[in-house]
Amino acid sequence: MPPFPTAALAWSVWGLGALLYLIGFYQRVAPAVITDQLMTEFMIGGAALGNMSAFYFYSYVAMQIPTGMIADRWGPRRLLTVGAGVAALGTALFAIAPNIFWANMGRLLIGASVAVAFVSMLKLASHWFAPKQYALASGMALLMGVVGGVVAGVPLRFLVESFGWRPVMGVSAALTAVLCVATWLRVRDDPVERGYASHFQGVHGGHAGTSLWRGLMEVLSYRNIWILTAVPIGFSGAVLTFAGLWGVPFLRQVHGLDPKAAAAITSTLLVSWALGGPLLGSWSERMHMRKPLYLIAAGVALLGWSAIIFLPLPLWLLVVLLVPTGFASGNIIIGFAWAKESVPLRLVGTASGFCNMGPLLGGMLLQPAVGWILDQRWNGALVAGARIYDAGAYRAGFTLMFGAMVLAAFILILAKDSHCKQMHD
Numbered sequence: 001m002p003p004f005p006t007a008a009l010a011w012s013v014w015g016l017g018a019l020l021y022l023i024g025f026y027q028r029v030a031p032a033v034i035t036d037q038l039m040t041e042f043m044i045g046g047a048a049l050g051n052m053s054a055f056y057f058y059s060y061v062a063m064q065i066p067t068g069m070i071a072d073r074w075g076p077r078r079l080l081t082v083g084a085g086v087a088a089l090g091t092a093l094f095a096i097a098p099n100i101f102w103a104n105m106g107r108l109l110i111g112a113s114v115a116v117a118f119v120s121m122l123k124l125a126s127h128w129f130a131p132k133q134y135a136l137a138s139g140m141a142l143l144m145g146v147v148g149g150v151v152a153g154v155p156l157r158f159l160v161e162s163f164g165w166r167p168v169m170g171v172s173a174a175l176t177a178v179l180c181v182a183t184w185l186r187v188r189d190d191p192v193e194r195g196y197a198s199h200f201q202g203v204h205g206g207h208a209g210t211s212l213w214r215g216l217m218e219v220l221s222y223r224n225i226w227i228l229t230a231v232p233i234g235f236s237g238a239v240l241t242f243a244g245l246w247g248v249p250f251l252r253q254v255h256g257l258d259p260k261a262a263a264a265i266t267s268t269l270l271v272s273w274a275l276g277g278p279l280l281g282s283w284s285e286r287m288h289m290r291k292p293l294y295l296i297a298a299g300v301a302l303l304g305w306s307a308i309i310f311l312p313l314p315l316w317l318l319v320v321l322l323v324p325t326g327f328a329s330g331n332i333i334i335g336f337a338w339a340k341e342s343v344p345l346r347l348v349g350t351a352s353g354f355c356n357m358g359p360l361l362g363g364m365l366l367q368p369a370v371g372w373i374l375d376q377r378w379n380g381a382l383v384a385g386a387r388i389y390d391a392g393a394y395r396a397g398f399t400l401m402f403g404a405m406v407l408a409a410f411i412l413i414l415a416k417d418s419h420c421k422q423m424h425d
Contacts, residue, residue: 237362
């Protein structure tokens with residue numbers, strides 16, 4: 001029997017998929033640090049800005065189910081290559097957009113294309129890594145994504161102030177095109193294609209005789225899948241809404257910070273989120289249980305957000321609270337491993353794709369909803385053509401995030417623990 005692939009080879013193959021996810025996360029939160037330029041250039045308010053940012057989520061969410069099914073049937077290599085190519089085109093379109101319509105179309109293309117990254121990474125992980133490393137790989141995926149989010153913070157703001165947002169996005173498009181070529185040359189769906197043994201424990205090609213629709217219907221027959229998709233709408237949605245769009249203008253307009261300082265603070269939330277993911281996933285493996293730790297982390301996140309949203313905190317204490325709040329919000333990584341264990345292995349891609357809709361649904365629904373409430377509470381103040389909102393308006397908007405998290409915590413109670421074992425194979 002041939003040996004398993006070396007760690008260096010496995011992580012390098014997985015890493016190219018992770019780079020597309022990094023780029024996708026960068027694009028996901030980039031509007032947060034250029035809200036003033038976008039509002040001024042396209043002459044839009046909070047609701048329109050939230051909608052433009054959410055165009056990324058509209059197509060991303062819509063692509064999750066077909067992405068999961070296609071990953072099961074055709075493999076991640078082709079998906080990642082095509083995804084990177086279309087992402088490059090979408091980024092270029094956004095960079096040259098003459099009006100809000102074409103900017104929205106660029107965001108739509110970006111969201112649809114990078115949507116393949118996360119599910120493809122999980123699919124690669126089930127083949128290239130031992131089962132006990134799956135939760136770690138899922139957590140590292142979130143970490144890679146948040147690196148992209150951090151790049152879209154202070155570094156992006158610095159580059160935008162130096163060169164303008166359009167040239168910076170043009171360079172982003174070129175780098176994504178380079179990744180497209182590298183992915184096709186390096187990535188393989190399974191170690192056997194490189195002469196190594198595979199870690200995949202299911203039947204290779206076991207899905208080939210099953211229609212895409214039948215596979216989806218089978219995945220949806222498991223209650224845990226519905227629950228583990230709904231819960232991240234609250235917890236990840238809050239992180240993506242705050243760090244991905246409205247946190248920077250909130251810190252600038254309510255606390256008087258400059259753009260780079262505000263971006264650094266929202267990046268703190270993302271970094272904490274990234275660290276929480278792999279650690280919480282690993283701790284749940286050691287406990288041989290998923291549900292208790294997920295619930296504990298959910299409670300910590302709720303306490304943190306309640307203080308941030310409803311208490312008149314000094315800036316230093318708000319920043320301190322963002323760390324444990326972001327860390328606890330990384331509990332969604334427990335859910336991805338839990339979802340994998342809730343279905344037969346041959347349906348991992350489809351299940352992962354469906355569950356990955358949850359975090360993105362949170363951003364898709366909450367970002368424009370918060371923007372709409374901000375516009376309803378707007379007192380008419382403008383600076384350089386960009387709307388200015390007061391603390392009361394932001395508190396009203398962020399209350400939506402808190403309500404979504406409370407509902408998510410109650411739903412999580414209904415899930416059945418897998419005890420870190422495959423429940424249906």
